Amino acid sequence: MEAIDSKGATFANSALVPAGYSKTSHVGLTGYWVGKYAPTGDLAPIGGTYVTYTTDSGSGAVVKSTYKRPAMPAKGLPN
């Protein structure tokens, strides 16, 4: 658990928004991208590119995210 508290926010994962783990907070991912369902029924980002928004669970504003997901670790194994 201490590992998540200290490094959890930097754990590689597929999400397009950052995670917020720290010693004092166990909050996970912090946002979403908005999409539209295609005629096939699958969800795809509006305009073809992911526009992500982040916010908190309190009164904080909803902001456009500038988060860039780090590359996947080699072979998808934990490093």
Added chain:
Amino acid sequence: MKALQRRTLLTATAVLATVGLAVSAIPAQAAEVGVTATGIKLGMTLPMTGTASLGYNKIPGAAKAYFDYLNANGGINGRKVTLVVKDDRYVPTEAVAKTNELILKDKVMALLAPLGTANVKAVATSVNPARRGVPVLFVNTGFSGFADAKKYPTTYAVLPSYIMEAKIMGQYIKENFAGKKIGLLYQDDDFGSDALAGFKTAGVNFAVKVPYASGSQGAAAAAGWITKFKAAEADVVILFGVSSATSAMLGTAAQLGYKPQWMLGSVGGDATTIKLTGVPAGVLYNAIGFSPVPATTDMTDEYVKFFSDIYAKAVPGSAFDLNVLLGMNTAFMAAQALKAAGPNPTRKS
């Protein structure tokens, strides 16, 4: 003489026994519960059967698929990760019973991705993993409360909270549907109250709000919900419920020719799951949806490609959907947590 011999023997046995006890009390290498020299055991509770299991029952297969891949590639420092899965049918009392089994009988190191707000809450109060020091990694619910490290010291959220989702939905509504009549379907528990809190912060006013009791989300009930939305002349209808509720709504709407602008919450918004219940894909067309992870059909994304390849090999014939992606993503994060916990991971580290 004989009596003396017997006494000596008894004493010797007692001494040996005491020494034995003392020795076993000294922590050996990897003495943590659920961790041996060759393996790490994790446990999961979620609905595998019953009304709410729709879609979510693919999660264990997904997580196992990743762990199998991990184990075939060296595991965590040579330890193989195993996952014990128990069906709680989305009933909190069963989640409590099954979690007790996992901790006491199966002796798992940590709980992984237990599903459902009410279930995780019931487990937190009745089983109290925090007092036992059992980590509850990456709960499969977006209830904002679980991020509170003081109240739930061993529980870790992973999904963005329902409040965040409602706030972002609210922002989108303000930018795109200003002046429209908005309707909301939500679950009548913490899951829903989180959503209501988020919409309130975002300043969304609803023309009509329809709560439903968890477990009542059938097609027959949905006919009533739709009648309400129709009567309130809602232009945009937000479905903030589990998959079975979304499916019941969309399926019944198709039968009743009801076509508002749909907006689906991420919990019940997985297209594959919805289509599986016989809802025609066309009903979903143009609905607004939200997700923290890439589109499951986006094969240009390295993670989606990687996970879907593993899943296709592990569970042939099963569609790669949002539940699978999130399940594998959670397993992937758990693997990193275990790895980061050092050569001999403990519950604390």
Added chain:
Amino acid sequence: MQLLNTLLIGITAGSIYSLMAIAFVLVWRSTRVVNFAQAGMALLSTYFGYEAVSRFGSFWIALPVAMIGGALFAALVELVLMRLLVKHASSGPIAGVAPIIATLGLLGVIKSAITIIWGGQDQRIVAPISNNGFTVNGSTLVFSPLKLFILVVVVILLIILSILFQKTNLGLALRASAHAPEIARLSGIKVDAVRTLGWALAGAAGAVAGLFQTVNGNGNLSPDSSEFSLLLVSGFIAAVIGGLDSLLGAVLGGLFLGIAISFVLMYVSSGLFFIAPFVILLLVLFIRPQGIIGVKVGRRA
């Protein structure tokens, strides 16, 4: 339009509750037992129907298969379980309770058996009739060919049952065995056989209710189906509202309950799904403890 739709939702649901209530009444009248396994038996019969659909590919075979299967199973339960219990626990306070407790146990056994045979996951039964709502003056009603079919079948079954009870010797025997078993026996009626028949009829009625509840919902069927828990509760409450002794009462009770629930969910709160039936039951019991059709029309044993 909202009012009409609310009424239509209530009538369709209520007609299914009526069938279930009839099953309760038939068992109560023939053996003075409240059969809590009724929904379990209905569920099992629906699985028989599911088996028929998957083997023969036709819903039209499923309906009679479920009815016959349900009737045979109910008869078997009466023959093997109930008769044995009545024989062994015939005196003392336990005599009145044992059969009722036994039906509760049976409910659990049936559910477990279904899980073992068909598994815990959802199975699907799709009705061959469209569930797309009729359109009137450009607006779509919550009433479809499928729902119309359900109503028609329920009405036909009711007519058959009432003819059976009022006009035939068999009906006379059924009524006589229920109300005065000793006299019936003396006048040459095979009371035991007649009781088994009462259970069998109940089993068939429950089977139709189960099948209809499934296809009127989303077609999903599972051992833990909340639709069936609802059927058990609503059917029983409808029977009680109707006075527990009268077939007509069961029908009226079912319709009343269905419509009342629909109105509560629509105009009070849709979150009251699981509470509404009980509140309605309590209200009815306070106002008319003997049920809608109580002492006046129903006869006492």
